[in-house]
Amino acid sequence: MIRLGYPVVGVADLTVAAAFWTAALDLAESPEWARDSWRTLVRQTDGERVLGLMLSDSAPEQYPRIHLDLLVDTTAEQETEVERLIGLGAQRVDWDSYPPDPDFVVLADPDGNVFCVVDLSRAPSGS
Structure with missing residues (x-):
């Protein structure tokens, strides 16, 4: 299996x-x-x-087809975690594909791999 x-x-x-x-x-x-x-x-x-x-010897992709989403429950937690991750070595990404009023923040790890911090309180409810 x-x-x-x-x-x-x-x-x-x-x-x-x-x-x-x-x-x-x-x-x-x-x-x-x-x-x-x-x-x-x-x-x-x-x-x-x-x-x-x-x-890996290959460079990180600017717009990866697969990436990690790190989940938080509130906007305040998202802001706190984004700053904590930046303090650990992440970088803000100048992301030109944000939708209006995004529920996520795009960061890159120290290697340049893009990931998102998603605020679940602002995610679409699907209704």
Whole structure:
């Protein structure tokens, strides 16, 4: 039976990427499969694998077709988390594709990989 795994992010510097993502998401590096070109990040609470980091020579995509969404429950939490992530090494992205009154903020990790911080209180309700 096939199963969906976890996302893998290509990075130029595993040490910097692991430090950023473990601090950003309160994860831990797992020794499982750790090598010069790979890190597995797990939840500290239960050890579940949630993110892979793979050494990559390719440049990040400006408009990636797949990206990570980090979810928060309120606008205040979104503002706080965006500033915390910037303090950890993320950068604001000059995103020219924002819709009117967006519920998300686009950032890039220290490697330039784009991700979003989404305020679920402002997300469309689907009604």
